Structure formats: C-alpha cells, structure tokens
Amino acid sequence: MQQTVVDHIERVAEDVVSLVLRGATGPLAPWEPGAHIDLALPNWLTRQYSLCGDPADRESYRVAVRHDRLSRGGSEYIHRFLRQGRALDVSLPRNHFPLLPAPEYLFLAGGIGITPILPMLRAAAASDVPASLVYLGQSVESMPFADELRSSYGDRVRIVATRQQGRPDFEALASALSPGAVVYACGPGPMLAAAEGAFPSGRLYAERFRPAPRSFAPNTAFEAVCARSGRTVQVPDDESLLDALTHAGFPVASGCREGVCGSCEVAVLNGEPEHRDDIGAPVGRMYACVSRALSPRLVVDL
Incomplete structure (x- = not known):
C-alpha cells in the first residue's frame, strides 16, 4: 500500500466529488490510462476507483466518486465524512483496461464511466492520434468534468444529455468508424449492452463497474x-x-x-x-x- 493525504475535495457534478490524493512520503507509483486503485477508507471498507488525473503527475492521484443512493458504505463515507488532510492508504495501480495502440479511437463514456476514459483521451490527443469522445449523461449537471473536456478538446467531444436528447445512435457511429479505429467504452450496463450490440466485438473494449448477468453451473465443492x-x-x-x-x-x-x-x-x-x-x-x-x-x-x- 501507498500512503497518501487528501489534498483536495471538489464537487465536479451533481452527487460527484473529485479527490486529489497527494503522496505522503514521496512520489507515487506510475500508472497508465485505464488503471484503478483500491482506496482503504477509515470505515474499514475498501473500494476501487479509476484514476482520472494525469499519469505524468507522480505527486498525486485523482479519482472521482459518485454518491450511490444504495451505497454499501463507500461512496456515502466519502461524500459525508471524508475531509481534506485525512491520511488514506491506496494500493498500487492495477490496469485491466489498458489503452492499446490504434490509428484512431472512439471513446464512449456514460456518467461516472468518464473516469478511465478521460486520461485515454488525453493520451491520444498528446500523441496526435485522431480521437473523439461521445459522453452520455442524464443531464449536463450530472456529468463530471464536462467543462474540462469542452475547454480542452473542443469539437472532439460530444456531450449528450439523454434526458433531453435521447441516446445517440450507436449503429450510426459504428457504420462511420474508419478502418482500424477502435472503441473504448465505460458506463452503465444498458449503455454497454447497446454498444456491444452495435460495434464489432474485435474493435470494442469495455469496462464495467458491475458484473454482467451470466449463468453458471451449480457450485460444487x-x-x-x-x-x-x-x-x-x-x-x-x-x-x-x-x-x-x-x-x-x-x-x-x-x-x-x-x-x-x-x-x-x-x-x-x-x-x-x-x-x-x-x-x-x-x-x-x-x-x-x-x-x-x-x-x-x-x-x-x-
């Protein structure tokens, strides 16, 4: 585990706060877009959050946490009780959602699913690789980092407030993909199911915050x-x-x-x-x- 201190807490959308965790004893472990960390909370719970800051910043990590109304205690603690200056242990970063080299990227994010996607878009832009983002949320007010994305990436980012605009046509997006382009998606289950139905499986990489429903044979000892x-x-x-x-x-x-x-x-x-x-x-x-x-x-x- 690594020792950090809560350096900054900021509200970045309705029911979403951003935490900046500064290394307490020196530089933090390196990471790449798509990585997440385990956060050991003072209420004895451990929760996982995607890193959404800048991988070049070795002094601090940034994560964002949505307050889940059915919280099992993690997001509720962070929103109600966590304060600046609190010491927190975090794991070394793990990455099961790495950004693979490609000639072009389409990123799809839904709500808090923007967190692993944001550093991916930053990395693609820094490498001059063509990349665009379709970012979905019920309303703009509920979408963390929307202003940051608009100011940094302009018309490469499409913000879709689904309550007013509905969900974009994933089939149309799939038909417009250039040869070799790949899709990275993170968001709620229904959004990912729609993406899986529209984009070729070999070109779609998705990360879920909850497991997909599946059936298995009965457990045996x-x-x-x-x-x-x-x-x-x-x-x-x-x-x-x-x-x-x-x-x-x-x-x-x-x-x-x-x-x-x-x-x-x-x-x-x-x-x-x-x-x-x-x-x-x-x-x-x-x-x-x-x-x-x-x-x-x-x-x-x-």
Whole structure:
C-alpha cells in the first residue's frame, strides 16, 4: 500500500466529488490510462476507483466518486465524512483496461464511466492520434468534468444529455468508424449492452463497474492445495475460494467481491479454474472472490 493525504475535495457534478490524493512520503507509483486503485477508507471498507488525473503527475492521484443512493458504505463515507488532510492508504495501480495502440479511437463514456476514459483521451490527443469522445449523461449537471473536456478538446467531444436528447445512435457511429479505429467504452450496463450490440466485438473494449448477468453451473465443492505451506483447504459449495482461504488463515486481498477489480488475484499452479470474473484472468491466474474449479483440486501459490 501507498500512503497518501487528501489534498483536495471538489464537487465536479451533481452527487460527484473529485479527490486529489497527494503522496505522503514521496512520489507515487506510475500508472497508465485505464488503471484503478483500491482506496482503504477509515470505515474499514475498501473500494476501487479509476484514476482520472494525469499519469505524468507522480505527486498525486485523482479519482472521482459518485454518491450511490444504495451505497454499501463507500461512496456515502466519502461524500459525508471524508475531509481534506485525512491520511488514506491506496494500493498500487492495477490496469485491466489498458489503452492499446490504434490509428484512431472512439471513446464512449456514460456518467461516472468518464473516469478511465478521460486520461485515454488525453493520451491520444498528446500523441496526435485522431480521437473523439461521445459522453452520455442524464443531464449536463450530472456529468463530471464536462467543462474540462469542452475547454480542452473542443469539437472532439460530444456531450449528450439523454434526458433531453435521447441516446445517440450507436449503429450510426459504428457504420462511420474508419478502418482500424477502435472503441473504448465505460458506463452503465444498458449503455454497454447497446454498444456491444452495435460495434464489432474485435474493435470494442469495455469496462464495467458491475458484473454482467451470466449463468453458471451449480457450485460444487473442491480442494485448494496451498503449495507453499503444503496445506489443503476445503472449499464447500456454499463458500467462495476467497472466504475459504481467509478462514483457513490465508488472507487474500479483496475489494469488489464481484469479479471486476482484480484485487484478489491468485496464481494457479495446477488444476482447471472456472473463471467467473468480468475482466479476463491471465493464464495461470484466477480471481478468488467469484471463480471456482472445474477440477476436483486446484493448486494455488500460497
């Protein structure tokens, strides 16, 4: 973990605040567009937020947080109780949504989904790569960084207040894509579903804040062999691998517990995982909060 101090809190839209976290002991770890961090809050909760500042700034991180009316305690704490000067621990940045090289980009953002997209647009513009942004929100007042985007990128940014204008025609946007152009999208589930229906899958990269609804076979029990200790942990059908390991004395870092943040990644040395995450586990890895086993036994590097 890295030690930071809340340097600045600013309201940037209806129900959205921006936090600038300054390194308490020196420069912070580097990051690239698409990365996020775990924020360890004083109320004992850990939450994940996309970095939306400038990767060249090694002195501070910027994140933005929307107040979720059904908050499980994270956004509510930040909006109601967090104050300037508070010390906060943050993780090293992780990136499951990297900006890959392309001759042209179309960025789609919905609401707070602008946070990983904003540094992507900045990077494309700095590299003189053609790029445009379609930014959706119910109203302009609800859309963080709208003024910053307008002033910095002009007509490369299209702001769409859906309450008045409706959702843009994604099929028309798809038909207008130039050869080689790729699409990066982040936002609410219905927006991403519409994008997935309009853009070719090989040209669309999307990040979700909540897992997409999917069905899996019923859970079955399996064994997790912890290779470094030689111990075997029984994982019953009504318990996650993450919880079984934690209860057995092998605490694994965790955050979302929904398979979207990647904080609970463990290495698999043998056996066949059943991947249930939404971010695509690398070969030889799995996310212990949601994924299980297709084989009776998994050997993990713990």
